[in-house]
Amino acid sequence: MRQKLGHPVDCNCLGRRNFLRMAGGAALAGATGGGLFLADEARADALSRELRDKLTPEQIIQAMKNGNKRFRMGERKQRNYLREQKASAKGQYPAAVLLTCIDSRAPAEVIMDLGIGDIFNCRVAGNVRNADILGSMEFGCKLAGAKVVLVMGHTACGAIKGAIDNAELGNLTGLLAKIKPAIEATAYTGERSAKNYAFVDAVARKNVEMNVAGIRKDSPVLAEMEAKGSVKMTGAMYNLETGAVEFFD
Secondary structure, three states: OOOOOOOOOOOOOOOHHHHHHHOOOOOOEOOOOOEOOOOOHHHOOOOOHHHHHHOOHHHHHHHHHHHHHHHHHOOOOOOOHHHHHHHHOOOOOOOEEEEEOOOOOOOHHHHOOOOOOOEEEEEOHHHOOOHHHHHHHHHHHHHOOOOEEEEEEEOOOHHHHHHHOOOOOOOHHHHHHOOHHHHHHOOOOOOOOOOOHHHHHHHHHHHHHHHHHHHHHHOHHHHHHHHOOOOEEEEEEEOOOOOOEEEOO
């Protein structure tokens, strides 16, 4: 996808300008004295605690949606990753915790136009939860202040196909076993095989739904935070063909 060099004035960006806008217009000066309202977006710093804490979970999700829209249009924000790295070196204040697949074609930070320090991203084949993932999410939300827990699957997922085919290989066998309940729970009247990509994608969606529900069940810490409204949990599916992220909320 070719990046356009220009940046439309009315672009609804995720970048630091938009975090500021959604947080009520707070200003944060850059290392060279330039505020983040400046058009030179490549000079943006990392997300601060003050700005992150002013955002609602709904605003954070909308920001990720906006970033994916830019990605699909080839109008991704021009960044200075070195500046972001330096700005975040002494502290991190991510807005969300993601559980996504290791698939090389579905990097959340790229397809939702995110920068260094914006999110925690737990990656494992088939985006399945386990105790270590849950502990990481609890750290990210309860201790580090993230406000969104997002489980994102994707189309044509190899882990889903492997689970459907009953593939067995070392430790992978146990991982795929965590996906099999989603196969059984998927209502589908057509061919239920890994060769039928419509069925594979239906299972992938169900797998996301079941993992979101499983996080609520297996993590009283996150469930309590969600009940109090400080955290929002939801799912999403990324389409490898179109580049679109479909959020379930």
